[in-house]
């Protein structure tokens with residue numbers, strides 16, 4: 001017998017959080033860009049970064065709103081006698097400033113990675129004790145975005161460590177998006193609103209639908225489960241970050257990648273592509289540049305979506321948009337196709353209201369509906385719509 005569990009959320013609608021926000025004027029909508037880690041790991045070099053910048057323009061991703069090209073771990077190799085951080089001369093022979101200039105010449109912004117502890121996660125020199133010096137260096141290089149990790153931090157205090165780097169970045173005089181990466185260890189949603197522009201909420205994503213990797217990484221849908229209840233902490237300038245995208249990396253089906261992208265957008269998550277964007281199949285590119293779906297992520301109200309219904313494997317996620325309409329993801333986590341229904345009452349609308357429904361993957365108006373909308377949803381798939389009374 002099928003056991004049906006029905007959860008109706010008490011609070012149906014999200015309003016953007018009223019917590020204080022970091023006052024650097026940045027990331028009023030979730031940051032969009034590309035980061036080297038998920039595809040290239042430590043095998044990153046200046047060529048990879050230049051090609052990513054070229055591809056971001058050529059693929060239409062820049063037109064769709066992607067902006068930041070971020071080098072993750074492994075660009076740094078030592079410190080000089082004055083304590084200045086030294087890039088790896090083998091992999092970054094032109095230096096970081098020249099690379100930043102190249103990225104800027106494409107009309108894009110440039111990001112870099114460090115860590116709050118003594119060493120980065122890959123064992124490279126990190127920023128503990130060098131925060132102000134590093135921030136000054138980043139500003140001089142033209143860095144626009146810093147991802148700051150949490151490896152090798154011993155007994156360091158999380159909020160204090162990240163506040164030090166925030167102050168260092170502010171003191172550098174250059175607007176730099178501050179991306180906290182402490183994996184949710186210290187519940188950053190409770191304190192990071194005025195520290196960072198985004199904060200990771202979980203350990204690392206793995207390029208698969210579900211289940212843990214042996215090193216502890218989380219499957220995509222497991223990460224989604226960990227976002228339930230965090231929605232009220234996000235808003236313009238300060239976002240929950242469920243980690244970078246795996247879309248296109250090969251471990252999931254196209255249907256699953258479409259679900260991954262739709263869920264990140266309903267969550268108002270940062271959209272950092274993590275695949276080889278210079279070499280992607282047309283169906284992957286189509287996911288990453290779907291402007292209607294991206295529009296949900298980038299809606300200026302900045303409300304994070306919530307799971308408003310769960311009935312076994314079938315879920316409904318909804319996000320309030322600035323014009324009062326709702327974006328909705330109908331999700332089927334089960335093994336066969338099933339119909340998923342959203343009731344207007346799940347969305348905070350009275351059931352007698354008539355509303356137009358538009359399908360954001362088919363790019364098609366589906367007509368007017370009263371009280372509810374149902375659609376067949378493929379296994380591990382979504383139907384993503386707007387509901388506009």
Ligand code: GLA
Pocket residue numbers: 037072073120121122149181203204
């Ligand atoms: C941690 C982070 C990842 C990545 C690696 C780099 O695991 O969570 O996103 O930056 O470190 O070493």
